[in-house]
Amino acid sequence: MINRRDALALMAGTTVSGVWPSLSAAQDEPEFAPSRMGLVTYCSGHRAKAMKREKPDFNLFEPSTYLAHCRKLGAGGMQISLGVLGTIEAMKLRRVAEVTGMYIEAIIGVPREPKDVERFEAQMKTARTAGAQAVRTTIIPGRRYEYFDSLEMFREYEARGRRALELAAPIAEKLQLPLGVENHKDHRDDQRVALFEHISSEYVGACVDTGNSVALLEDPIGTAQALAPWAHNVHIKDQAVQLYEDGFLLGDIPLGQGFIDLKSIVDLLRQQKPDIKFSLELITRDPLKVPCLTEKYWATFPELPATDLARTLRDVREGATDNLQYVSKLSPEDQVKLEDANVRASLDYARDHLGL
Numbered sequence: 296m297i298n299r300r301d302a303l304a305l306m307a308g309t310t311v312s313g314v315w316p317s318l319s320a321a322q323d324e325p326e327f328a329p330s331r332m333g334l335v336t337y338c339s340g341h342r343a344k345a346m347k348r349e350k351p352d353f354n355l356f357e358p359s360t361y362l363a364h365c366r367k368l369g370a371g372g373m374q375i376s377l378g379v380l381g382t383i384e385a386m387k388l389r390r391v392a393e394v395t396g397m398y399i400e401a402i403i404g405v406p407r408e409p410k411d412v413e414r415f416e417a418q419m420k421t422a423r424t425a426g427a428q429a430v431r432t433t434i435i436p437g438r439r440y441e442y443f444d445s446l447e448m449f450r451e452y453e454a455r456g457r458r459a460l461e462l463a464a465p466i467a468e469k470l471q472l473p474l475g476v477e478n479h480k481d482h483r484d485d486q487r488v489a490l491f492e493h494i495s496s497e498y499v500g501a502c503v504d505t506g507n508s509v510a511l512l513e514d515p516i517g518t519a520q521a522l523a524p525w526a527h528n529v530h531i532k533d534q535a536v537q538l539y540e541d542g543f544l545l546g547d548i549p550l551g552q553g554f555i556d557l558k559s560i561v562d563l564l565r566q567q568k569p570d571i572k573f574s575l576e577l578i579t580r581d582p583l584k585v586p587c588l589t590e591k592y593w594a595t596f597p598e599l600p601a602t603d604l605a606r607t608l609r610d611v612r613e614g615a616t617d618n619l620q621y622v623s624k625l626s627p628e629d630q631v632k633l634e635d636a637n638v639r640a641s642l643d644y645a646r647d648h649l650g651l
Contacts, residue, residue, distance in 0.1 A: 325369040327639070330646040333372030333398060334365050334638065335530065335576040341634040345627065358388055358425070362397065369642055371651075372398030374431055374528070374574040380421045389426035398572050400528055401427045403474075405434055405459040416466045428572060429473040429528040431502040434459055435481035438510065440585070440592045449595040453482075460494050467498040475502030475527035480510045483599075484521040491525045500525035504576065505560050506532040506553075510545055510585045512603040514610075519560045523567040530576035531645070533557060535619045536611045537582075541589050543611045546582030546619040549640035550575070551648060554614030561649050573651050575641050579634040582619045 336343075336356050343355040355361055358377055365373045372392070380388070392399050401422035406415040422430055434456030436442055443449040460476070467474040478487055478501065491500060501522040507530075508518040533553030535546045550557060564571055586592050587604060620637075622630055645651040 326367055327369035327642065328646060329369040329371065330642045330651055331371040331573070332531065332642060332645040332649075332651040333374060333400070333572060333574040334368070334370045335374045335574045336361060336376070336402075337578050338575055338638050339364070339634070341579060341627070341630045345631045348627075358399075359391065362388065362391060362399070366395055366397060368638065369646075370397075370575075372400065372572060372574070374400040374402060376402045377418065377421050377425055377427070379417045380425065382424060385421050385424035389424065392426055399425055399427045400572060400574065401425070401430045403430050403432055405432050405456075405474075406462045407455065407459050409462065412462055412466065415463060416470075419466050419470050419472055423470050423472050427472065429475055429502075430467075431475050431477060431528055431530075432463075433477050433479045433481070435479065438480040438583075439595055440480075440510070440587075443595050444591070446595050446597060453486075456481075457490060457493070460490070460499060464494050464496045464499050468496055471498065473527035474499050476500070477502040477530060478504050478507050478518060478522065480507050483511050484508065484513055484518050488521055488525070500527045502526075502528045502530060503564060504530040504532070505555060505557065506534045506545075506547070509534060509536075509555075509607065510583070512587060512599065512607040514606070515555050516559055516563070519563050523564055526564055526568050526571055529564060529571060529573045531557065531561070531573045531651075532576050533641075535582070535616050537615045537617070537619055538608070538611055539584065542585045542587040542592070543608070544582040544619060545585050547577045547580065547637075548618060548620060549577065549637050549644065551644040552616075552618060552640075554610070554616070557649060561651065573645070575638065575645070577637050577641055579620065579622055579630065579637050581621050581623050 339355060346353050346355050355364060356375065358375055361375055362373055403418045403422065406412045435452050439449065463474060503519060503522045503526050505515055509515060532547055533550045533555050535548045535553045537544045620633065622633065625633065
């Protein structure tokens with residue numbers, strides 16, 4: 296709801312300083328051919344740090360600043376943490392997105408206990424006012440095979456995640472704002488679908504990550520098929536893979552340069568959800584280790600089929616490449632250059648080859 300003072304300010308339009316942003320800059324053409332794919336803030340970590348080193352007061356992830364950054368690159372929108380904004384500020388952000396034809400999605404943490412519901416609702420209201428079409432969240436901390444030492448520990452945190460969604464669902468329903476839960480190397484597909492069936496809300500579903508479930512020995516297309524009926528938003532990424540002594544390496548690289556069949560996944564998701572937004576989540580970092588041949592990896596997977604391990608290792612062997620990026624070995628300046636190049640190549644590929 297908007298209060299009387301804010302309503303009068305909005306009615307006054309551009310005659311009130313600071314109510315509406317100047318739209319002239321927002322209406323300028325991007326520096327690159329536009330894509331409908333947006334960017335998650337995680338794509339820009341090195342650039343944000345570099346800009347802050349140059350100007351300590353500068354924050355690339357201030358929402359209007361990042362929206363302008365995405366616009367400049369030709370991205371179709373952004374997924375970002377909005378926090379709690381004033382009504383005028385949120386509506387200004389919405390206005391710029393509408394004028395430029397961009398989308399906004401919010402990143403919000405679910406309420407972990409009843410006293411946290413008020414914070415969650417305030418952030419959801421901000422997202423709604425800012426024109427967010429969906430929200431992304433996670434419910435279980437860490438990577439399952441790294442964070443948890445036992446099945447009992449995993450089940451404890453799994454139950455906490457379920458309770459958090461039970462608290463979040465009524466807010467999402469009241470505001471009619473879809474909440475997408477990312478498959479974050481935590482649940483396997485059948486567990487996540489069972490959770491959505493338990494919550495049983497049209498406003499609580501999946502943020503489909505196209506690469507994460509590989510780390511849980513699942514096929515990316517199979518994950519997309521399982522989660523598509525529940526999908527509210529998408530983290531699109533490609534992965535370079537390579538065997539190592541304890542399992543395999545999994546590294547984010549530009550779209551089209553990895554082993555994931557992105558075209559099939561995009562077509563599948565768009566067939567079921569034609570209006571769903573795809574946001575690039577390419578984190579420029581060293582490849583992650585998936586130690587699936589170690590005893591600890593299996594601590595929380597008492598019934599994981601050996602056939603899934605065999606299929607995954609076969610796919611990794613057949614799709615192995617030597618283009619894994621070892622970012623920590625680079626200077627800060629070169630890290631920024633690589634990150635920028637990764638984003639640029641992905642935006643171009645999404646536009647030219649995926650119809651995004």
